[in-house]
Amino acid sequence: MGDLQIKKQPKKYDAIIVGSGAGGGMAAYVLANAGLKVCLIEAGPMYDPAINTTQLKNPWQSPRRGASTKYRPFGDFDACYWGWQIDGEPFTLKDDTKWDWWRARMVGGRTNHWGRISLRFGPKDFKRRSIDGLGEDWPIGYEDVSPYYDKVEKLIGVFGTNEGLHNDPDGIFLPPPKPRLHELMVKNGAKAAGVPVIPSRLSILTKKINDTRGACFFCGQCNRGCTVYGDFSSSSVLVKPAIQTGNVDIITSAMAREVLTNSDGMATGVSFVNKEDMQEYQVTGRTVIVAASACESARLLLNSKSTRYPNGLANGSNVVGKYLHDSTGAGMSGVLPELFDRKRYNEDGVGGLHVYTPWWLDNKKLDFPRGYHIEYGGGMDMPMYGFGGGIENQNGNFLVKGKQKEAGGYGASLKEDYRYFYGAGISMAGRGEAIPLESNYCEIDPKVVDKYGIPVLRFNYKWSEHEINQAKHMKETFKEILHKMGAVITGGDKDGPQNNYGLHTPGNIIHEGGTVRMGSDPKRSALNKWSQSHECKNLFVVDGGQFTSQADKNITWTILALSMRASEHIVEEMKKQNL
Amino acid sequence: MDRRKSIKALLIGATSAGVILEACNTADKKASDAATDPYAGVDRMAEEKEHLKKVNAETFFTEHEMATITILVDIIIPKDAVSGSATDAKVPDFIEFIVKDQPNHQTPMRGGLRWLDIQCLKRFDKSFRDCTEKERMEIVDEIAWPKKAKPEMGQGVAFFNKMRDLTASGFYTTEMGFKDIGYVGNKATQWNGVPDDVLKQYGLAYTDKEMKECVSFDKA
Numbered sequence: 001m002g003d004l005q006i007k008k009q010p011k012k013y014d015a016i017i018v019g020s021g022a023g024g025g026m027a028a029y030v031l032a033n034a035g036l037k038v039c040l041i042e043a044g045p046m047y048d049p050a051i052n053t054t055q056l057k058n059p060w061q062s063p064r065r066g067a068s069t070k071y072r073p074f075g076d077f078d079a080c081y082w083g084w085q086i087d088g089e090p091f092t093l094k095d096d097t098k099w100d101w102w103r104a105r106m107v108g109g110r111t112n113h114w115g116r117i118s119l120r121f122g123p124k125d126f127k128r129r130s131i132d133g134l135g136e137d138w139p140i141g142y143e144d145v146s147p148y149y150d151k152v153e154k155l156i157g158v159f160g161t162n163e164g165l166h167n168d169p170d171g172i173f174l175p176p177p178k179p180r181l182h183e184l185m186v187k188n189g190a191k192a193a194g195v196p197v198i199p200s201r202l203s204i205l206t207k208k209i210n211d212t213r214g215a216c217f218f219c220g221q222c223n224r225g226c227t228v229y230g231d232f233s234s235s236s237v238l239v240k241p242a243i244q245t246g247n248v249d250i251i252t253s254a255m256a257r258e259v260l261t262n263s264d265g266m267a268t269g270v271s272f273v274n275k276e277d278m279q280e281y282q283v284t285g286r287t288v289i290v291a292a293s294a295c296e297s298a299r300l301l302l303n304s305k306s307t308r309y310p311n312g313l314a315n316g317s318n319v320v321g322k323y324l325h326d327s328t329g330a331g332m333s334g335v336l337p338e339l340f341d342r343k344r345y346n347e348d349g350v351g352g353l354h355v356y357t358p359w360w361l362d363n364k365k366l367d368f369p370r371g372y373h374i375e376y377g378g379g380m381d382m383p384m385y386g387f388g389g390g391i392e393n394q395n396g397n398f399l400v401k402g403k404q405k406e407a408g409g410y411g412a413s414l415k416e417d418y419r420y421f422y423g424a425g426i427s428m429a430g431r432g433e434a435i436p437l438e439s440n441y442c443e444i445d446p447k448v449v450d451k452y453g454i455p456v457l458r459f460n461y462k463w464s465e466h467e468i469n470q471a472k473h474m475k476e477t478f479k480e481i482l483h484k485m486g487a488v489i490t491g492g493d494k495d496g497p498q499n500n501y502g503l504h505t506p507g508n509i510i511h512e513g514g515t516v517r518m519g520s521d522p523k524r525s526a527l528n529k530w531s532q533s534h535e536c537k538n539l540f541v542v543d544g545g546q547f548t549s550q551a552d553k554n555i556t557w558t559i560l561a562l563s564m565r566a567s568e569h570i571v572e573e574m575k576k577q578n579l
Numbered sequence: 580m581d582r583r584k585s586i587k588a589l590l591i592g593a594t595s596a597g598v599i600l601e602a603c604n605t606a607d608k609k610a611s612d613a614a615t616d617p618y619a620g621v622d623r624m625a626e627e628k629e630h631l632k633k634v635n636a637e638t639f640f641t642e643h644e645m646a647t648i649t650i651l652v653d654i655i656i657p658k659d660a661v662s663g664s665a666t667d668a669k670v671p672d673f674i675e676f677i678v679k680d681q682p683n684h685q686t687p688m689r690g691g692l693r694w695l696d697i698q699c700l701k702r703f704d705k706s707f708r709d710c711t712e713k714e715r716m717e718i719v720d721e722i723a724w725p726k727k728a729k730p731e732m733g734q735g736v737a738f739f740n741k742m743r744d745l746t747a748s749g750f751y752t753t754e755m756g757f758k759d760i761g762y763v764g765n766k767a768t769q770w771n772g773v774p775d776d777v778l779k780q781y782g783l784a785y786t787d788k789e790m791k792e793c794v795s796f797d798k799a
Contacts, residue, residue: 045624052622056765059752061621063631063676066752071627081624106624161792175794178772184783199792206794217767343777344761349770382765383756385677388747392725392740407726408736410719410743412659415759418747419661422760 006271006280013039013249013285014574016270018256018300021109022556023543023563024291025234025242030567032247036574039283040239040250041272043292044081044105047112047235049225054079056219056227059384067385073102075384079225079233080113081106088451092458099459100507101295107252108235109293110510111556113223115352116202116231117375118158119553120149120561122167128549132369134435134466138548139520139529142169148561156232156560157209159350160201168358174206176354177218180347182378182426183355185336189485190357195374195477200356203232203557212241220382222351231351254281255452259288259304259313259539267313267539273452287538287570287579290516291563294544295324295442298515299457301526301541302444314516314526314533314541322441323514324461325550328372328432329504330471332478332492336378336485337398339424347379359552368469371552372432374477380423388418394490395421426487430474433552434467436514440506461506471495471503511555516545531566538579542566634679644692647708648674648742654719655746662759665750673749684741691738695722698735769796 014036017024028040049055054077059065062076069076073083082105093099104110123142129135146169153172162170176199179187187197204222208215213236214228222231229236242248253275260269260282269284290297298321302312312320359371395417396407405413445458475495482489495502519525522534531546533539542563544555551558573579623631640648652665652674665671678684695718696706703714710718722728722735723743750756772793778784785793 053620054622056767057621058754058757058765060754061618063618063634063673064680065673065677065748067677067681067748069627069630069680071624071630077621079622087626159794175792177770178785178789178793178795181773181777181781181783184773184778184785185781188783199789218770219765219767221765338781343774343780344763345774345777346764346766346768347770347773348764348768380762380764383751383760383762385748385752386744387751387756389744390740391743391747396726406724408724408740408743410655410723411657414743415656415659415661418751419760 004280006282009281009283011037011039011249011283013037013283015039015287015289015570016041016283016285017289017291018270019043019109019291019293019296019543020107020239020250021104021234021291021293021543022111022559024289025108025111025238026560026563027289027291027540027542027567028242028248029238030564031571032242032245034571036247036571038242038248039285040242040248041254041256041270041283042107042250042252043255043275044107044252046250046252047079047081047106047108048240049079049112049233049236050227050229052079052225053227054224055221057224059382065385074113074223077221077224078113079223080104080110089456090448090450091456092445092448094458094460097459097461098505099461100505101459101512102507102510103293103296106235107239107250108233111232111234112225114556115554116204116222117352117356117554118201118203118232118557119373120169120171121145121551121553121558122165122169124167125549125551125553128370132363134369135549136436136517136519136524139518139525144529145558145561145565148565149557152557152560152564156203156237157205158201158203158557159199159206161199163198165358171201173201174209176200177206177350179354180349180379181342182336182339183353183376185338185485186376186426186481187355189481189487192484193477193480195357195481196360197355197357200353202350202352204350204352205230206350213237216350218349220348220351251283255454256292256300257303257452257454259290259300260284261304261306261308261313261536263308265308265536267536273454275452286574287540289540289542289567289570290545291541291543294512294515294547295457297541297543297545298442299444299455301516303455309536314536314539316535317523317526319517319524320526321443321515322438323436323517324440324442324459324512325434325436325514326506327509327511327550327552327554328434328463328467328470329429329509330474330492330495330502331427331429332475332482332489333425333427334482334487334489334491335394335421335424336426336487337424338486340398341401341420342380342423344380344423348382353377366473368466368473369435370433370466370470372430372470372474373552374474375429375431377427377429378425391417391421397488426482426485428478428481430471430478431509431511431552431554432467432470432474433550434506435464436517436549437464442515459507463500463503463506468500468503471501475501511544511550513544513547513550513555516541517548518546519548530569531562532569540566540570634676637679638675639679639685640675643706643708644689645671645675647692647695647706650708650715651742652746652749654715655743656750662755665746668750668753668755670746670749674745677745677748684745687738687741691734691741694734694738771796
């Protein structure tokens with residue numbers, strides 16, 4: 001460390017982008033294609049699903065047979081590097097807060113393994129305060145974002161169907177895959193319970209859309225990344241083509257430390273530490289676009305203190321870090337006796353559900369605001385670590401080939417049981433909208449730094465009765481659907497008021513947003529309607545941080561649309577010499 | 580350190596062609612390693628490679644423990660008309676690996692094996708391994724059936740449940756296990772919906788809307 005010095009890069013870029021996930025990848029793509037010179041900073045290593053393959057690998061190609069590790073919490077073949085914890089990069093919790101935080105460190109970020117559920121927000125989702133008096137309206141409406149959803153759908157591709165639902169808008173869809181067997185049973189059970197089920201909307205190419213990406217070949221492994229780019233990942237669909245324009249310099253293993261500003265209060269660049277040589281660097285540019293993920297972006301801004309911005313950058317309103325919210329989540333699982341001893345065939349399908357339930361009720365008649373959608377799982381999955389686990393809780397409860405057996409056991413009879421029960425599982429998961437509250441926040445821990453000396457985040461979060469009541473409703477709905485399907489519930493039915501009806505720990509659903517929110521009032525929001533800082537005009541935040549509220553729709557599709565919108569605005573403003 | 584050099588080294592975007600070429604060479608090398616290393620060719624980040632090296636350098640179970648595990652896994656999954664046994668599928672090797680990779684298994688496994696030996700020692704004056712098949716099965720039958728097991732055998736039941744789970748994990752995640760269970764996916768295909776005979780079996784059908792809207796492929 002004797003020769004520690006800050007290495008300044010002489011090249012001045014048009015834009016410095018921090019983070020290469022959905023928001024940063026889209027910004028790089030739009031700006032680079034407009035001919036601007038871009039420097040893209042990513043905290044993890046290079047990643048390209050065509051090169052860094054786990055797709056189509058068999059469980060015996062993993063010594064742990066696909067079990068999870070701290071490096072890959074969603075399993076040994078999951079594409080995402082890191083997750084719930086990162087060596088040398090802690091975060092802390094205030095008081096009795098429980099908060100889960102998934103962080104990816106790789107080009108493309110979490111888009112490399114996400115569920116590809118690609119839902120437009122609807123007109124109501126931007127104006128919730130006007131409807132129920134809670135939270136805040138966005139400074140923009142569906143009509144502002146709709147043209148960008150169109151463009152994103154044409155550029156990236158999504159399957160689905162136009163159902164004419166007001167708050168689940170129609171889009172530009174590729175054909176969806178046919179429902180799997182258990183999904184047909186879900187449809188019937190849900191119908192009997194008065195719950196609609198429609199084809200899911202996933203950014204997976206059921207048909208080829210251009211010559212740079214192949215079509216889906218139905219291996220059901222989108223979470224492993226796709227070697228033919230048949231699904232959307234920022235790494236393959238945005239970052240790679242952005243680099244190919246020749247206008248992007250990408251710096252990997254670079255952990256942003258601060259956004260730099262000058263005496264006029266304008267952003268001038270970004271300082272970062274290179275994780276490999278542990279040296280300090282600075283890059284400079286006309287604009288800085290932050291897309292490090294909702295909480296990391298808030299952390300970066302709060303750590304970017306100066307005489308001009310003593311409270312952190314873009315934080316004159318003091319809202320940065322606040323209004324943190326994740327989707328609500330609760331689930332239930334069971335078995336369908338009808339599917340015992342079922343015929344075998346390949347039903348991998350696409351890497352996700354083929355059908356889902358959009359929110360269908362009127363909150364005026366319910367004891368909670370905001371809705372949830374339902375995701376369904378089941379089928380003849382690939383055996384992985386954990387296969388057949390806990391069979392002693394199952395094989396004594398059902399007749400096996402007409403015979404009552406004792407629970408547990410061993411031998412040829414046990415092998416028969418594994419075969420008999422295979423593929424009969426069914427699961428449901430609700431994903432709902434939480435109310436963003438000022439009292440739920442991340443802030444800089446006054447005492448703790450990570451291994452790079454960067455002050456870390458401390459979280460404070462508590463679910464409100466709105467979310468708890470919503471989880472209770474989810475459970476009642478799941479029970480009803482499972483009952484109507486003829487399923488036997490095996491998990492998730494013991495939850496009650498003692499554990500918030502199984503409502504997951506906040507952060508666990510990995511849809512965090514709201515920490516650098518947009519608004520029309522600079523006193524109560526960090527960004528204007530162009531994802532632009534109210535007080536530092538050449539600073540933009542284009543990830544989930546900007547979300548005023550996040551609907552019961554997974555937020556990635558809207559991150560992409562808003563990032564594209566902000567980036568096109570930046571191009572226009574640069575042409576007009578306003579930036 | 581030369582400032583210019585360090586910057587140049589960082590800006591891999593400027594030399595992305597070189598990086599891609601280098602990545603290709605690495606991929607080729609990985610492919611040639613595949614013959615000797617069953618885990619080669621699967622993407623791993625640097626930290627994971629380090630971790631694997633560390634785990635592989637350790638030995639957890641003693642020779643006696645491994646011999647006991649080998650007997651137990653074949654009681655749980657023996658050869659039958661459909662497939663081979665747990666040892667045919669190298670389940671003991673998997674168990675040795677997984678307890679090192681997930682250390683929370685270590686105490687219950689080591690302690691459970693010793694619990695089993697102590698039971699046998701008290702009853703037959705021998706370790707489980709040295710018991711006759713009849714003696715072994717007498718003990719196993721007291722811990723393999725959770726609902727009818729005597730309360731004082733509770734620790735043995737918990738151990739056998741764990742053994743059963745680890746054996747199933749290790750067996751069904753092999754080629755032999757795939758064939759046994761009938762999993763036929765994990766390959767490129769075209770999803771045309773549930774096969775007609777299966778739809779018929781369950782009295783289900785796709786709606787006209789689904790047939791019209793969903794992607795379909797010419798049946799071969």
